[in-house]
Amino acid sequence: MNITLKQIFTIPNILSYIxxxxxxxxxYYYVNAAEAKEYYxxxxxxxxxxxxxxxxxxxxxxxxxxxxLGKIVDPIADKLTQMAIIICLLVSYPYVWILITLxxxxxxxxxxxxxVLLKKGxxxxxxxxxxxVSTAVFYGATFLLIAFPEINPEIAAALxxxxxxxxxxxxxxxxxxxxxxxxxx
Numbered sequence: 001m002n003i004t005l006k007q008i009f010t011i012p013n014i015l016s017y018i019x020x021x022x023x024x025x026x027x028y029y030y031v032n033a034a035e036a037k038e039y040y041x042x043x044x045x046x047x048x049x050x051x052x053x054x055x056x057x058x059x060x061x062x063x064x065x066x067x068x069l070g071k072i073v074d075p076i077a078d079k080l081t082q083m084a085i086i087i088c089l090l091v092s093y094p095y096v097w098i099l100i101t102l103x104x105x106x107x108x109x110x111x112x113x114x115x116v117l118l119k120k121g122x123x124x125x126x127x128x129x130x131x132x133v134s135t136a137v138f139y140g141a142t143f144l145l146i147a148f149p150e151i152n153p154e155i156a157a158a159l160x161x162x163x164x165x166x167x168x169x170x171x172x173x174x175x176x177x178x179x180x181x182x183x184x185x
Contacts (some may be wrong), residue, residue: 003067004101005070011065012067012070013065013073015055016070016073019049019052019077022081023084025180026046026081028124031091036136040147042147046081046142049081050139056070078135079107082103088146092149096160099160099167102167105171109171109174110158110174113181117178117182122181123181124177131170
């Protein structure tokens, strides 16, 4: 992969770098939060991260700034951010371990299959619509859990259940996509 300085500093790639930089800032605010405004600050960081995630893809497609580097950095920023969120939430919501398990299982499946296909010269062309929906639900639900740590436990459980269901559905719907690619590799 031949990467130029121009490719490194495209607006979509810069937005991905910003998401990576926001991770330790979010962790610091969330772990050290003692009052509502500090939880709001942590949630605002996640909102900003989610918006940069949305805009980097839109900008890359609209202004033809899709790069091979961006195809690597964007998903890394996504997964690191999502993992930081669910690990932080584990402190306040013990049942988040279920989401962590689903998340890790899905990402291992996707990563291993992606590497196997890459060796065969094939790859999945970006996230499918159900992956994008799953990510949006994840960010929406975790935003609420972060912003409102005193949320009713039943509502928190429902948000985690919806997120888990979307993660599971996304995982299940990706399986035939990978099977197709393996058969055509």
